Amino acid sequence: MVTASRREARAGWLFLLPWVVGFLAFTAGPMLFSLWLSTTRYDMLKPPEHIGLDNYREALTDDRVATALWNTLFFTALHVPAQVVVALGLAALLRRAGRAAGFFRTVVYLPVMTPPVALAAMFLLLLNGQNGAINALLGWFGFTGPNWTTDPVWIKPGLVLMSLWTAGSTAVLYLAALTRVPAERYEAARLDGASPWRQFWHVTLPGISGTIYFTAVVNTIASLQVFTEAYTMFFGARGKESAEGDAALFYVIHLFREAFESLRMGYASALAWGLFVVIAVVTAVQVRLSRRYVHYEGERS
Amino acid sequence: MKRVVPVVGLLVVAALFGYPFAWLVSASLKDRAHVFDNSLLPVPFSPGNYAEVWRAVPLTTWIANSVAVGLAAAVAATVASAVVAFGFAAFRFPGRNALFGVVLATMMLPGAVTMVPVYLEWHALGLGTTQIPLWAQNLFGSAFYIFLLRQFFLGLPPDVLDAARVDGAGPWRLFTRMALPLARPGLIVVFVFELKAAWTDLVKPLIYLREPELYTLPRGLKTVLDRYGEGGEAQWELVLAASAVATAPMVLVFLVAQRYFVRGAVTQHLE
Numbered sequence: 001m002v003t004a005s006r007r008e009a010r011a012g013w014l015f016l017l018p019w020v021v022g023f024l025a026f027t028a029g030p031m032l033f034s035l036w037l038s039t040t041r042y043d044m045l046k047p048p049e050h051i052g053l054d055n056y057r058e059a060l061t062d063d064r065v066a067t068a069l070w071n072t073l074f075f076t077a078l079h080v081p082a083q084v085v086v087a088l089g090l091a092a093l094l095r096r097a098g099r100a101a102g103f104f105r106t107v108v109y110l111p112v113m114t115p116p117v118a119l120a121a122m123f124l125l126l127l128n129g130q131n132g133a134i135n136a137l138l139g140w141f142g143f144t145g146p147n148w149t150t151d152p153v154w155i156k157p158g159l160v161l162m163s164l165w166t167a168g169s170t171a172v173l174y175l176a177a178l179t180r181v182p183a184e185r186y187e188a189a190r191l192d193g194a195s196p197w198r199q200f201w202h203v204t205l206p207g208i209s210g211t212i213y214f215t216a217v218v219n220t221i222a223s224l225q226v227f228t229e230a231y232t233m234f235f236g237a238r239g240k241e242s243a244e245g246d247a248a249l250f251y252v253i254h255l256f257r258e259a260f261e262s263l264r265m266g267y268a269s270a271l272a273w274g275l276f277v278v279i280a281v282v283t284a285v286q287v288r289l290s291r292r293y294v295h296y297e298g299e300r301s
Numbered sequence: 302m303k304r305v306v307p308v309v310g311l312l313v314v315a316a317l318f319g320y321p322f323a324w325l326v327s328a329s330l331k332d333r334a335h336v337f338d339n340s341l342l343p344v345p346f347s348p349g350n351y352a353e354v355w356r357a358v359p360l361t362t363w364i365a366n367s368v369a370v371g372l373a374a375a376v377a378a379t380v381a382s383a384v385v386a387f388g389f390a391a392f393r394f395p396g397r398n399a400l401f402g403v404v405l406a407t408m409m410l411p412g413a414v415t416m417v418p419v420y421l422e423w424h425a426l427g428l429g430t431t432q433i434p435l436w437a438q439n440l441f442g443s444a445f446y447i448f449l450l451r452q453f454f455l456g457l458p459p460d461v462l463d464a465a466r467v468d469g470a471g472p473w474r475l476f477t478r479m480a481l482p483l484a485r486p487g488l489i490v491v492f493v494f495e496l497k498a499a500w501t502d503l504v505k506p507l508i509y510l511r512e513p514e515l516y517t518l519p520r521g522l523k524t525v526l527d528r529y530g531e532g533g534e535a536q537w538e539l540v541l542a543a544s545a546v547a548t549a550p551m552v553l554v555f556l557v558a559q560r561y562f563v564r565g566a567v568t569q570h571l572e
Binding site: 005008009011012013014015016018019020021022023025026027029030031033034037044090093094096097100103104105106107108109110111113114115116117118120121122123124125126128131132133136165168169172173176221224225227228231232236237251252255256259260265268269272273275276279283 | 314321328339381384389392394403407415416417419442447497500504507518537541
């Protein structure tokens with residue numbers, strides 16, 4: 001006789017079955033496959049040829065990998081803090097929008113819906129050094145904007161600037177977190193005569209530090225894998241081996257081109273594991289830092 | 302003063318965030334000589350750009366492909382993730398929590414790591430140049446959506462489920478008759494999130510689609526940009542018209558389903 005708990009377990013496993021199959025077929029299996037593949041030379045025409053750790057050795061001495069890694073880390077170091085600061089500013093403003101909050105939230109979030117390819121095409125013009133709207137705006141304030149899309153020095157800052165247009169996705173998280181900071185804390189701070197700036201620093205920031213940390217980690221992982229906008233703007237049939245291409249060569253773009261344009265599947269797999277290690281290390285550093293700076297509700301610091 | 306600062310700030314923000322959209326629509330309606338003028342008024346008015354880009358590339362086919370792939374991806378992700386999430390939420394059995402830990406861990410796994418081997422799998426199955434890899438993986442559920450829907454199922458009143466159990470409802474009936482209707486908002490969140498993700502994705506179409514007749518809109522738009530967005534013969538008005546066509550449906554989806562997007566976004570960090 002089947003007991004109730006056995007029946008429950010069987011039903012549970014049946015419901016989980018699709019995920020278990022998918023996990024084995026599209027995550028665990030591919031990871032093992034990729035690990036093996038990274039020790040081979042494989043161009044999809046001839047069978048894979050075992051070459052030991054040669055792919056990893058090559059990756060460590062490949063100038064393109066060094067360039068791509070540097071570009072990616074540089075972009076991430078610029079992009080993540082900029083995103084957090086702008087999203088915080090947006091959330092603080094949205095918080096004070098009163099009855100018009102719905103309208104302004106829509107305006108700020110709408111860019112997130114734009115397909116990145118369309119966004120990239122638009123910003124090739126908006127960021128254009130001669131005719132772009134962004135330099136026109138800078139001109140109003142007496143600044144001469146750089147050639148964001150052609151000057152290698154300014155390409156990554158341009159991409160960061162462009163990414164701020166979709167900061168709404170982070171801003172709505174902060175907005176939700178802001179509404180959960182207890183009002184009494186602001187009351188207490190005001191009674192102590194704290195200025196709005198001090199209130200922000202001592203009440204608001206600690207109150208939402210958990211959310212800021214979460215978005216920083218997720219944003220970092222995403223931006224270490226940045227691909228679509230830069231690929232759309234500077235690769236494919238566009239300016240393949242140009243100086244722009246070098247400045248916008250991010251790690252996943254390099255990986256993608258090695259795999260799907262040069263058909264070096266083994267080498268690309270080794271590159272993928274290199275990225276995996278980089279992401280794991282960066283995330284581990286962030287987790288350690290969070291223990292020092294992040295304040296969670298219900299915890300006494 | 303206290304009231305003026307946020308109002309001015311909000312208006313500046315609205316102008317900065319709204320301008321690119323207004324400019325996109327306007328510039329897509331200008332002629333080639335005026336496409337760079339940054340004005341929001343399309344003068345001279347050239348709606349013919351849309352007809353021209355439609356003649357130049359198979360936009361209708363690409364839209365149909367995007368709709369088909371988007372719907373397949375969204376339906377598959379919603380149904381499969383709901384099934385799995387219900388398994389995690391409604392039944393107790395050994396290994397369940399460990400397995401859910403694995404689900405959460407896969408959320409942190411960089412997608413770039415499995416890009417190459419998964420492609421080789423589809424290639425080995427003879428499906429490496431079809432649209433199937435663009436959505437079929439969703440048939441097995443997706444970690445973030447499983448996490449999100451599990452939250453919804455855990456929020457259902459336990460006594461309602463228990464009452465149904467006592468009445469002899471089997472697990473599948475419990476799921477389809479009780480849990481699914483009650484978790485409707487969550488299902489809509491997953492559906493619209495995945496619809497947007499599939500509609501806007503370029504990576505998979507770049508990897509898998511070779512024939513222009515199979516392209517989705519973002520892949521097609523990349524071709525339009527490569528062909529008309531460079532050199533002396535550039536026709537940016539066509540690139541922008543195609544960009545507007547690719548963007549408009551998602552703007553509409555957002556305006557209709559806005560609260561579900563915000564709800565889904567906010568659930569992301571309630572771990």
